[in-house]
Amino acid sequence: MIDTMAFLLVFFMIASLAMTRQQGMPVNLPRADSGAPQTWGDRALVVTITQEGRLFLDKRPLQFHELKAAVEARLAAKPNTIVVINADDSLRHGTVMKAMDLVKQAGAKQVAIATKQAEVISQREP
Numbered sequence: 001m002i003d004t005m006a007f008l009l010v011f012f013m014i015a016s017l018a019m020t021r022q023q024g025m026p027v028n029l030p031r032a033d034s035g036a037p038q039t040w041g042d043r044a045l046v047v048t049i050t051q052e053g054r055l056f057l058d059k060r061p062l063q064f065h066e067l068k069a070a071v072e073a074r075l076a077a078k079p080n081t082i083v084v085i086n087a088d089d090s091l092r093h094g095t096v097m098k099a100m101d102l103v104k105q106a107g108a109k110q111v112a113i114a115t116k117q118a119e120v121i122s123q124r125e126p
Helices: 002-018 064-077 093-105
Strands: 044-049 055-057 060-062 082-087 110-113
Touching (some): 044 064, 055 064, 060 064
Antiparallel strands (some): 055 060
């Protein structure tokens, strides 16, 4: 009986992970030692900037001059929204800051930058 319960627990954990909805476009995120998986749920609004510099709000393509108005509209409907900047690792810092500045001008109170957790490299003493 315990084996069956353990199997069901693992099955539902894996199934729930497979059903999670990725709101942003896939990009090569920068690595950070403090990076940890976050679950924002429906509270997140994802601003993605691809390697080519293309901008997306969730999965909808935008131009930079449209970003502020689009974020303002979404924040008007849901003021407690967390805006997640999902930028490719190869982008210039200025491009990411431009997007972040527009999001802050739109009135976002909570802004996060998406990273992936850095790989732990074991160091041996010589």
